[in-house]
Amino acid sequence: MSIRTLDDLFAEGVSGRRVLVRADLNVPLDKQTGAITDDGRIRAVLPTVGALVEAGAKVVVCSHLGRPKGAPDPQFSLRPVAGRLGELLGAPVHFATDTVGDSARSTVADLADGQVALLENLRFNAGETSKDEAERGAFADQLAAFGDAYVDDAFGAVHRKHASVYDVPARLPHVAGRLVLREVEVLSKLTGDPERPYVVVLGGSKVSDKLAVIEALLPTVDRLLIGGGMCFTFLKAQGLEVGTSLLEKDMVETCRNLLERSGGKIMLPVDVVVADAFAPDAAHDTVRVDGIPSHRLGLDVGPETVAGFSAALSQAKTIFWNGPMGVFEMPAFAAGTRGIAEAITKADAFSVVGGGDSAAAVRALGLDESSFGHISTGGGASLEYLEGKALPGIAALEN
Numbered sequence: 308m309s310i311r312t313l314d315d316l317f318a319e320g321v322s323g324r325r326v327l328v329r330a331d332l333n334v335p336l337d338k339q340t341g342a343i344t345d346d347g348r349i350r351a352v353l354p355t356v357g358a359l360v361e362a363g364a365k366v367v368v369c370s371h372l373g374r375p376k377g378a379p380d381p382q383f384s385l386r387p388v389a390g391r392l393g394e395l396l397g398a399p400v401h402f403a404t405d406t407v408g409d410s411a412r413s414t415v416a417d418l419a420d421g422q423v424a425l426l427e428n429l430r431f432n433a434g435e436t437s438k439d440e441a442e443r444g445a446f447a448d449q450l451a452a453f454g455d456a457y458v459d460d461a462f463g464a465v466h467r468k469h470a471s472v473y474d475v476p477a478r479l480p481h482v483a484g485r486l487v488l489r490e491v492e493v494l495s496k497l498t499g500d501p502e503r504p505y506v507v508v509l510g511g512s513k514v515s516d517k518l519a520v521i522e523a524l525l526p527t528v529d530r531l532l533i534g535g536g537m538c539f540t541f542l543k544a545q546g547l548e549v550g551t552s553l554l555e556k557d558m559v560e561t562c563r564n565l566l567e568r569s570g571g572k573i574m575l576p577v578d579v580v581v582a583d584a585f586a587p588d589a590a591h592d593t594v595r596v597d598g599i600p601s602h603r604l605g606l607d608v609g610p611e612t613v614a615g616f617s618a619a620l621s622q623a624k625t626i627f628w629n630g631p632m633g634v635f636e637m638p639a640f641a642a643g644t645r646g647i648a649e650a651i652t653k654a655d656a657f658s659v660v661g662g663g664d665s666a667a668a669v670r671a672l673g674l675d676e677s678s679f680g681h682i683s684t685g686g687g688a689s690l691e692y693l694e695g696k697a698l699p700g701i702a703a704l705e706n
């Protein structure tokens with residue numbers, strides 16, 4: 308990979324220079340209070356931001372948060388993230404209340420050497436995610452004006468062809484940050500010739516997003532274990548009734564087709580925890596997958612499934628896990644995710660956890676992060692990397 312790194316930038320000298328850092332500070336927020344529930348993605352950029360501070364750069368950090376629709380939306384403000392970043396760095400982070408407007412211009416202009424600014428959410432501007440190159444380019448011009456050099460440390464967003472990821476590096480001297488380099492280095496071990504058996508565990512809620520990766524991984528993996536919200540579309544494809552569980556009806560046929568072609572590699576749950584409602588205190592029971600009542604919904608995999616999946620994982624030499632096995636945010640439906648996570652840590656295997664929610668689950672359940680080989684900050688990004696797709700953010704760094 309012919310990508311310049313932070314060390315190359317340091318060799319040129321950064322003291323007194325403005326360095327624009329694209330980070331992925333898209334952290335989960337509590338729906339009621341707006342508080343940050345997992346700061347893993349903020350911690351993950353500290354090596355890059357900290358090193359730039361130490362070297363005396365004027366550090367201008369930018370990121371998206373959530374999916375606002377191209378205009379300011381207070382629930383997606385990065386202000387709380389600026390506070391947390393400041394706490395972790397041990398120095399205040401100057402927050403610009405807009406992204407490329409008056410506040411951003413004066414905040415950047417006032418930065419002293421070794422100080423850090425965070426711009427407001429990139430996606431408050433339609434140009435960030437626009438499909439129109441000219442619109443994206445115009446926004447990229449405004450952003451690029453805040454830096455003498457650009458560092459991409461937003462691994463979680465490298466699969467997005469967005470202005471801050473794809474167009475800004477074409478306008479400034481650019482390098483990869485420490486996090487992007489580490490992620491690519493580790494994930495490349497899974498795309499080469501992974502030690503076998505290679506077992507992939509997929510869960511979470513975004514079936515349609517993950518079908519392409521299943522398609523791409525099937526020839527490569529020895530076993531594919533599917534749980535979480537996405538398993539119900541597969542169970543439906545097997546002709547089972549899934550009650551009011553999460554279901555992507557228009558994907559049932561594709562799932563049936565995948566099951567037929569999987570050569571028995573796909574393992575689905577045999578039991579699930581069903582509840583009366585999507586609520587922490589909902590009445591719930593464990594049932595066989597062929598006995599899901601029509602008025603109830605599956606919110607976790609059951610103990611027999613955990614045992615079966617764990618047995619497969621205990622044989623593995625390489626493991627990739629993306630997506631929680633159930634609604635782990637609610638304690639009543641966290642056992643499946645905990646069980647699978649524990650099985651992964653016990654396996655004598657190189658294990659990678661990919662996905663914002665999966666990584667958050669590891670921490671929320673109090674599991675020892677160091678028992679995993681690597682915890683990726685990228686959900687969609689790590690999946691698309693494994694699919695072998697060209698990632699716009701990486702391609703832009705290579706140019």
Ligand SMILES: Nc1ncnc2c1ncn2[C@@H]1O[C@H](COP(=O)(O)OP(=O)(O)OP(=O)(O)O)[C@@H](O)[C@H]1O
Nearest residue numbers: 511512513535536606630633634662663664665686
């Ligand atoms: N049975 C289920 N029904 C509904 N939602 C579920 C179920 N099982 C898991 N989930 C939800 O799936 C969500 C995570 O899914 P997602 O596909 O976004 O995971 P991820 O790939 O780790 O995250 P990201 O894509 O944000 O990096 C969690 O919030 C969890 O509550």
Ligand SMILES: O=C(O)[C@H](O)COP(=O)(O)O
Nearest residue numbers: 331333463464663686687
């Ligand atoms: O959470 C993620 O996977 C990244 O921050 C990218 O977010 P996006 O899917 O909204 O582009």
